[in-house]
Amino acid sequence: MPQAALEDSQPRVVFTQTPDDGSCAHLHGRWTAESLAVEAHWDALQADLRSVPQDCHACQWDLRPLLRMDHTGAQLLWNTWYRQWPDTLYTLPRQRAMLERVAQFSSVLPPRRRVTPWDLFLRLGAVVVRVEEHVVGAVRLLGQLLIDAVQLVRAPRSGPWRDVSGHLYRIGATALPITALVGFLIGVVLAYLMSQQLRQFGADAFIVNILGVSLIRELGPVLAAILIAGRSGSAITAQIGVMRVTEELDAMKVMGIPKGFRLVLPRAMAMAVAMPLLAVWTTVAALLGGMLASDLVMGLTPAYFVTALAKAVQVSNLWLAVGKSTVFGLMIALIGCHYGLRIQPNTQSLGEGTTASVVTSITMVILVDALFAVVFKDVGI
Amino acid sequence: MSPHAPPLHGSLPPEGADLAWGGPAARPVSAAPVVEISNLWSVFRTAGVDTLIHKDLNLTIQRGELLSIVGGSGSGKTVLLRQILGLETPARGSITVLGRPAAELTHAGAASRVGMLFQHGALYSAFTVLENIAFPLRELKALPEDLVRDAVMVKLQMVGLDPAHAHKMPADLSGGMIKRVALARALIMDPPLLLLDEPTAGLDPDRSDAFCALVRSLHQELGLTVVMVTHDLDTIYEISTRVAVVADKHVIVDAPPREVIAFDHPFVREFFLGGRGLRAMELLRAQPQDE
Numbered sequence: 030m031p032q033a034a035l036e037d038s039q040p041r042v043v044f045t046q047t048p049d050d051g052s053c054a055h056l057h058g059r060w061t062a063e064s065l066a067v068e069a070h071w072d073a074l075q076a077d078l079r080s081v082p083q084d085c086h087a088c089q090w091d092l093r094p095l096l097r098m099d100h101t102g103a104q105l106l107w108n109t110w111y112r113q114w115p116d117t118l119y120t121l122p123r124q125r126a127m128l129e130r131v132a133q134f135s136s137v138l139p140p141r142r143r144v145t146p147w148d149l150f151l152r153l154g155a156v157v158v159r160v161e162e163h164v165v166g167a168v169r170l171l172g173q174l175l176i177d178a179v180q181l182v183r184a185p186r187s188g189p190w191r192d193v194s195g196h197l198y199r200i201g202a203t204a205l206p207i208t209a210l211v212g213f214l215i216g217v218v219l220a221y222l223m224s225q226q227l228r229q230f231g232a233d234a235f236i237v238n239i240l241g242v243s244l245i246r247e248l249g250p251v252l253a254a255i256l257i258a259g260r261s262g263s264a265i266t267a268q269i270g271v272m273r274v275t276e277e278l279d280a281m282k283v284m285g286i287p288k289g290f291r292l293v294l295p296r297a298m299a300m301a302v303a304m305p306l307l308a309v310w311t312t313v314a315a316l317l318g319g320m321l322a323s324d325l326v327m328g329l330t331p332a333y334f335v336t337a338l339a340k341a342v343q344v345s346n347l348w349l350a351v352g353k354s355t356v357f358g359l360m361i362a363l364i365g366c367h368y369g370l371r372i373q374p375n376t377q378s379l380g381e382g383t384t385a386s387v388v389t390s391i392t393m394v395i396l397v398d399a400l401f402a403v404v405f406k407d408v409g410i
Numbered sequence: 411m412s413p414h415a416p417p418l419h420g421s422l423p424p425e426g427a428d429l430a431w432g433g434p435a436a437r438p439v440s441a442a443p444v445v446e447i448s449n450l451w452s453v454f455r456t457a458g459v460d461t462l463i464h465k466d467l468n469l470t471i472q473r474g475e476l477l478s479i480v481g482g483s484g485s486g487k488t489v490l491l492r493q494i495l496g497l498e499t500p501a502r503g504s505i506t507v508l509g510r511p512a513a514e515l516t517h518a519g520a521a522s523r524v525g526m527l528f529q530h531g532a533l534y535s536a537f538t539v540l541e542n543i544a545f546p547l548r549e550l551k552a553l554p555e556d557l558v559r560d561a562v563m564v565k566l567q568m569v570g571l572d573p574a575h576a577h578k579m580p581a582d583l584s585g586g587m588i589k590r591v592a593l594a595r596a597l598i599m600d601p602p603l604l605l606l607d608e609p610t611a612g613l614d615p616d617r618s619d620a621f622c623a624l625v626r627s628l629h630q631e632l633g634l635t636v637v638m639v640t641h642d643l644d645t646i647y648e649i650s651t652r653v654a655v656v657a658d659k660h661v662i663v664d665a666p667p668r669e670v671i672a673f674d675h676p677f678v679r680e681f682f683l684g685g686r687g688l689r690a691m692e693l694l695r696a697q698p699q700d701e
Contacts, residue, residue, distance in 0.1 A: 062561075062599050063522040066550035099600035101547065101561045108560065126631055134567040138540070138559055141577055375535040375581045 038096060039070055042077040044088075052082065053089040060095060060102025078109055085110060089117040092124050103131045163367075170367050173289040174297055181294065192295035200261045200296075201303030205310060207260070208253055212311035215252060216244065216318025224326045233327050237334055240319040241342040246409065249312030250350045251398050254357035257300075257307060258390040262365040265296055266386035269369025270379045278370075288370070297362040304358025305351040312350065345409035353401045357394050364390040442509060444603055444635045445471040445494055450503035452489055463489060465659040467503070473602070476629050476636045478646045481656035482677060487639040488529075490656065491605055494637065495526055508603065521546035525596030529607045531588040533580040533595070539566070540576040543595045565594040570624060586617040590624075597628070604628075606638035610645050622648050643682070655681075 040058040047053065058064065065071055082088055092098070098106075107128065112135055120128065181188045223236050269292060272278045281288055316338070323329040368386035372378050452464040463486035471477050481487045492498045493505055496515040505512035508523055515524060533542050543562045547553060563573055569590040580588060589609065596604060609625065610618035626649045629636050640646060646653060647667055654664040657677040663670050671682045 061522065062547055062550065062553065063519055066552035068552055071552055100564055101553070101557070101600075104561045104564060105557055108557065123633065130568065130631070131564050134564040135560060136563050136567070136573055138563055138576060139573055373581065375579075377536045 038064060040064055040074050040102070042074070042081070044080065051088065053091060054081070054085075055091045056095050056098075056106075058096055060098040060105070062099060062101035065102060065105065081109060086113060086115045088115065089119070090115045091119040093119055093121060095124065098124055098127065100127060100131060103127045104135070107131045107135060166371065167363070167367055170289075170293065170363055170370075174293060174363065177287075177290045177294045180290070189291055189295045192291065193298050196296055196299035197303055199264075200257065200299050201307060204257060204260060204303075204307060208256055208307055208311045209314040211256060212249065212252060212314035213318040215248065216240070216315035216320075217322045219243070219248075219315075220319040220322030221326060224323065228327070233329070234337065236319075236323055236327065236329065237337040238341040240316065240323075241338050242346065242410070244315045244319065245312050245342055245350055246346045247398070247402075249315055250308040250354045250357065251394065252315075253308040253311040254304065254354065254361065254394045254398075255391055256311075257304060257358070258361045258394060259387055261300070262361045262390045263383050263387045265362060265365030266369040266372070266383045267379065269366060270372035270382050273370070273372050274374045274376075274379065276374075293363070293366045296366060297359055300358035300362035301355050302358075304361070305354040308350055308354035308357075309347075343409045349401070349405055349408055353398065356397060356401075360393055360397065361390045364393065443470045443506075444473050444475075444508060445469070445637065446506040447490075447494070448504055450490075450493070450505065451501045452486060452493065452498075453501040454489075462659060464500070464656075467656070467660045469654055469661050469664065471635060471637060473635050474633060476626070476649055476651045477638070478650040478653045479637065479639045479656060480641075480646065480653055480681065482681075485656045486659075487656055488607055491526075491607055491637070491639055495524065495605065521549075521601065522599040523601055524603045524605065525599075525601045527589065527592050527596050527604070527606045527609060529611060531580070531592040533588060533592055535580050538577050538579055539571075539583070539591050542580065542591060543598055545595065546598050561598065562594075565598055566591075568597075568628070569594045570620070585612050586614075586621070589613065589621065593624070597632070600632065602633075602635060604634050604636045606636065606640075608640055609638055610640065610642045615644075618642065618645070619648075625649060 037057070038059045040060045041056075043055045043057060045053050045055065058070075065074065092106075103124075112132070114132070118125075220236060220240060223239055224233070227233055227236055227239075269278075272281075272292075278288060281291065320329075320331050320334045323334060324331060365386050368382045368389070372382040447467060447469040450464050450467040451462070452467075454461045454463055463484075467490075469490075479487050479490060489498060493500050494507060494512055496507075496512040499513060507515050533539075534545065537545065540559070540562055541548075543565055544558050547558045547561060563576070566573060566576060571587065571590050571594070575583070575587065575591075580591070583591065606625070610621055613621060622645050625636065625638075628634060629649075638645075638650075650667060652665065653667050653670045654661050655670060655673070655675070655678060656662075657675065662675055663673040663678065665673075670678065
């Protein structure tokens with residue numbers, strides 16, 4: 030019985046020849062999308078349909094034995110008939126209604142508009158306009174931030190302090206473990222690599238100078254900034270972007286709450302405070318890692334490392350690091366907000382905006398770091 | 411059109427008699443209910459506090475019905491719909507959909523068993539209208555592209571949309587168009603059961619009437635079983651054949667609209683016989699009495 034049922038549900042066309050009526054096609058099985066999509070069914074049915082005589086309209090079609098037909102099956106049949114009614118057709122009322130609907134609505138898909146050279150030219154213009162929008166938007170955001178900062182200085186009590194402290198916790202405090210781990214490992218790796226090179230020259234003690242300057246001045250701040258750009262820059266963009274998608278930004282506007290003062294300013298402030306602290310924290314972790322590795326590989330005691338570090342690295346390096354970390358923090362927050370506010374209310378734009386925000390902020394961190402290196406080349410070395 | 415032989419009535423089994431899964435069933439399914447909910451308990455946990463939403467809720471939906479589920483805010487109408495779909499698991503009790511437990515409904519091939527119109531459409535925003543509607547068909551990975559496209563164009567026009575909209579993105583559509591596209595997507599595999607969550611919410615009265623007319627005609631033409639959650643009294647009176655009122659954590663009454671408004675319960679009085687209710691009732695009076 031199961032075997033019979035299986036065969037029965039297979040969609041197929043059976044041709045019979047009767048001497049007086051001519052050829053007649055009987056449809057059997059389930060002509061539904063699900064059944065047709067079974068590969069064996071589809072192949073067998075295609076073979077059946079290929080044997081349909083050329084003048085398929087002259088032959089009789091009997092749909093009544095069908096177990097079930099849906100619109101996809103009806104469409105297949107209609108296409109087999111070259112979208113014309115056969116001369117003789119036996120159907121149940123519902124099958125007829127379905128076929129008539131398919132016949133009524135079968136239409137050719139309007140083609141997509143082709144891309145012309147003029148379109149390409151317009152696209153180039155659109156790119157220029159988009160770049161201009163970015164620049165104008167960034168300048169406007171920075172200007173608004175300055176205005177908001179002035180307003181905050183004038184009336185500090187009305188500032189969004191609750192938001193600032195929340196962001197400080199989320200951006201700063203929750204990032205402590207990951208930045209410490211990454212910093213420590215980088216310190217260990219650097220110390221190992223350096224020690225092998227330095228030993229060739231018998232200049233083991235210089236590891237303190239190299240680690241001190243490179244970690245405090247460059248690697249600490251940049252590492253922390255890149256980690257935070259990936260971690261919190263993306264979060265800022267996504268948060269603001271989702272607020273756009275759910276119309277929260279519009280709701281704020283309607284209530285007369287300035288988004289610059291309530292969304293951008295607290296994030297920028299929290300970043301500007303948290304970033305230098307995180308940079309120092311990462312540097313300390315990296316130095317600890319370097320100290321441990323130097324002790325293990327070269328036998329430099331931590332006590333020696335600390336005293337030598339104070340002599341080898343001028344304090345101005347630390348101020349430079351803190352200063353540029355503040356700039357990095359501001360930059361990451363502003364880039365995050367900039368892309369967040371540009372997001373369109375759909376999921377694709379949200380994803381693209383977040384990616385663009387992270388890529389831009391990491392690139393900008395490295396660019397600005399290079400700029401600092403050139404401008405302050407005489408400081409602290 | 412060319413001349414046809416007269417359609418044959420009678421001796422053959424009715425179309426759609428094999429609604430259950432897995433081909434021509436061994437048992438007489440046409441008599442079995444499409445959805446059967448028995449002794450359902452739902453609990454919602456928010457912030458550590460358990461809230462009992464349904465308690466011993468029973469509801470049976472027969473084939474071909476157009477059932478409206480009505481209830482106050484927070485009475486768990488949408489939850490009920492999600493449980494029928496197998497998106498949420500009830501705390502206790504059983505839900506049987508098309509002869510199988512609801513939890514199995516979302517397994518592969520679900521699109522051919524049930525269609526769902528979500529409140530906000532839930533169109534895939536990365537796809538065009540055409541790709542959205544074609545998605546369940548294309549996922550079968552067996553049907554040729556031109557057949558899929560033809561089938562989509564038929565469904566698109568069945569829900570009253572112009573073929574020119576086929577290449578638009580969901581973000582470029584109005585609210586009413588999104589609902590129509592979502593309906594076309596829900597119907598692409600001709601499922602026997604269609605669920606609607608607030609189908610007319612967010613539509614203006616004209617469009618809402620047009621949408622009701624569309625659902626009613628599809629219900630008749632395709633022989634669908636339709637279950638909808640709605641607040642809109644016009645919709646309820648205009649298209650439902652039966653109304654189930656959810657209050658006091660269970661279905662208090664489950665009958666044709668005319669009998670439901672006669673039921674004595676504070677919620678029913680408030681909902682159907684308040685100011686808005688009386689205005690909408692004009693519709694019911696205007697309808698012929700022959701159901």
